[in-house]
Amino acid sequence: MPSAVLVKLDPTPRQERSLTAHAGAARFAYNCLLAHVKADMDAHNKPEWSMYALRKWWNTNKQSLAVNRDTGLPWWQEYSKETYSYAAQCLANGLHNWSQSRQGKRLGRRVSFPQFKHKNKTRIAFAYTTGSFGVVADNPHAVRLPKIGVIHCFENVSKRVAGAHVLRMSVNKQGDGWYASLTLDKQTMGKPVAHATGSVGVDLGIKQFATLSDGTVIPNPHPYRTAKRKIGRLQRQLSRQQSGSHRYQRNRQRLNSMYARTQHIRLDLQHKLSTYLVRTYQSIGIEDLNVQGMVKNRRLAQAIQDVAFYQFRMLLAYKSLAANANLVIANRFYPSSKTCSQCGSVKTKLSLTERTYRCEQCGLQLDRDMNAAINLQRLAESASESINAHGETRRPALG
Ligand SMILES: [Zn+2]
Numbered sequence: 467m468p469s470a471v472l473v474k475l476d477p478t479p480r481q482e483r484s485l486t487a488h489a490g491a492a493r494f495a496y497n498c499l500l501a502h503v504k505a506d507m508d509a510h511n512k513p514e515w516s517m518y519a520l521r522k523w524w525n526t527n528k529q530s531l532a533v534n535r536d537t538g539l540p541w542w543q544e545y546s547k548e549t550y551s552y553a554a555q556c557l558a559n560g561l562h563n564w565s566q567s568r569q570g571k572r573l574g575r576r577v578s579f580p581q582f583k584h585k586n587k588t589r590i591a592f593a594y595t596t597g598s599f600g601v602v603a604d605n606p607h608a609v610r611l612p613k614i615g616v617i618h619c620f621e622n623v624s625k626r627v628a629g630a631h632v633l634r635m636s637v638n639k640q641g642d643g644w645y646a647s648l649t650l651d652k653q654t655m656g657k658p659v660a661h662a663t664g665s666v667g668v669d670l671g672i673k674q675f676a677t678l679s680d681g682t683v684i685p686n687p688h689p690y691r692t693a694k695r696k697i698g699r700l701q702r703q704l705s706r707q708q709s710g711s712h713r714y715q716r717n718r719q720r721l722n723s724m725y726a727r728t729q730h731i732r733l734d735l736q737h738k739l740s741t742y743l744v745r746t747y748q749s750i751g752i753e754d755l756n757v758q759g760m761v762k763n764r765r766l767a768q769a770i771q772d773v774a775f776y777q778f779r780m781l782l783a784y785k786s787l788a789a790n791a792n793l794v795i796a797n798r799f800y801p802s803s804k805t806c807s808q809c810g811s812v813k814t815k816l817s818l819t820e821r822t823y824r825c826e827q828c829g830l831q832l833d834r835d836m837n838a839a840i841n842l843q844r845l846a847e848s849a850s851e852s853i854n855a856h857g858e859t860r861r862p863a864l865g
Pocket residue numbers: 806807808809810811825826827828829830
């Protein structure tokens with residue numbers, strides 16, 4: 467299973483224009499391919515929509531499609547061929563998912579037919595899978611992008627990749643700038659370090675982001691709540707400004723970087739906590755999440771929290787694998803909050819407002835979240851004992 471490294475890029479203005487143009491070329495190819503598939507379907511022909519068929523079609527037709535409207539000269543050769551392969555892959559995936567979903571072979575929400583990518587409404591991205599992309603031998607703070615050049619990064623990429631083979635590098639623009647995500651080949655990555663001992667239970671919540679059975683309480687940073695006033699003011703300003711104007715662009719940029727900042731604060735906390743957990747404990751017990759239940763039409767705060775929990779568990783899952791720690795995910799119906807951590811009796815009812823767990827059987831009085839965390843720790847302990855008894859290690863599923 468591959469692991470990924472995400473780095474922020476520091477392109478020069480010229481490189482930035484080139485990045486945007488590459489993403490634009492990918493979008494153009496995607497739209498051409500989609501139009502071709504649609505035309506085939508309208509003519510009642512069964513279109514070939516594998517990535518290879520789409521790429522072949524693009525290569526046959528690019529000379530007449532990717533042409534400058536004013537000069538009549540073709541421009542496709544100005545960009546890496548990888549960007550067109552990326553477009554073909556995106557469309558092939560989209561069509562495959564749609565087709566599977568339509569036939570009922572795909573779980574989750576229904577996938578709609580791929581749509582044309584609008585210039586201002588789609589993710590600005592492209593990727594490399596073949597060629598000489600990735601880390602640069604004599605410059606640890608840079609990545610190489612064919613046809614664009616060597617771009618400086620804000621961190622030591624070579625150190626993070628640690629000699630592993632890079633399978634794929636995707637590049638995308640986020641609210642506050644450009645990022646590259648390098649997918650590493652697990653086979654070529656270094657061996658995991660000797661892991662820590664003991665076990666811990668982690669209870670995730672709204673007020674406290676996490677309560678650990680070792681007594682650590684990590685408050686929720688609520689970055690959005692802090693930035694809410696500024697964000698609201700910018701949104702109001704934006705709504706009064708002429709879309710596309712200079713001031714509009716500037717304010718939109720400000721708003722985007724503010725959103726990006728709130729996300730970074732959350733992600734930073736999740737990275738630190740997950741790293742701490744896998745470095746300190748051998749077994750980590752955590753609740754299951756109702757991912758299917760994370761549907762729209764709910765309170766914003768709840769929605770943000772759901773995403774944060776999901777992200778956190780993804781991080782914890784891949785870091786546990788890398789560090790050889792056991793991640794024990796409680797069964798969805800395991801009553802971690804309702805069980806007494808001292809005598810094991812289970813309450814039938816526990817309202818969300820009861821912040822203290824009071825046991826009628828043994829008289830235990832304990833913070834609700836701490837009680838749940840201790841139960842999750844017990845679960846992690848017993849699960850790892852049974853693993854040792856069977857002489858095998860259980861791998862947690864991602865997601
Ligand atoms: Zn009790």
